[in-house]
Amino acid sequence: MDAALRRRGDPVTGRTATVVVGVTSHQPDVVVRQAASLAAALHARLVCAAVDPGHYVVEEHPDGSVHSLAVDPDAGDLEPADGALFDPDLLSRLHALLDPLDLTWEPRALAGDPTRALAHLAEAIDAAMIVVGTREPGVRGTLREFFSGSVAAHLAHRQHRPVLVVPIAPVGFADDVPWDSTT
Template structure:
């Protein structure tokens, strides 16, 4: 593993979040292995904005909310890093961890440009009312990425719904 952005050049960028099912990471690792390219695991703190970032992966960010603490150096969530190591160590896929800040779609697209990623891999939003509300207000990261940058976006389904079932955000049919 390396924290250096250049290690991920031409590789696969995967968006990771705490509590996300490991299937997103597993599918991204499988794609990276199939293509024999490195994997860059990136997480985004949407409650902070980017001040600067460095080649070694260090990010300096400040909170949007003035009541939040002004810890400037963003560090990758240790629990998430441990989960990633548990999934990826021993697979033979070189990977790095990147902490980002700001709008998730913009931050991921910017990093994809910086490392010249071949693909961006994201998971679908979580099912249920909470996920539907978050997507309504924030929009889908996958949709924003698909419309605002030139790389292919691979969306890994987290909770597929059978063909005849309604999606959580769809209205029931009129009777």
């Protein structure tokens, strides 16, 4: 860690705060941008965590990283040596968004249930908070949330860190939303 980063850390402990942001290949850039803005304002490092629910955790490391394997045994031939795969297209997008900023960041590939994986990572690295986006608009996002639940809601109720939810496609109060039973 360089001296400038240490100076910007906590004046008592000397540690730098960490913000964890859940990232997916299909989410709009606004989630990462908001998390980066918050991390910069807090002089914190940003950990961009992508969770693959098609993998299961074989081994968890003290730094929050995991060794994972595909649930589908036929997909095993595609696994990297460390068992964690970060989508190269998503990584490229993150580099384009975050490299120009005065910010320390790193990608982290996780596996399993997104809620548990993000909460476990945040606990392992003692993150100050977790940032996630709202569900994607449309029928597909509504169905996914109906069957699996909201990651943001599960995080808010199942771990002790603050959760910042970034709206992906905000809807005005006068507009209809598919999940609102009052309309």
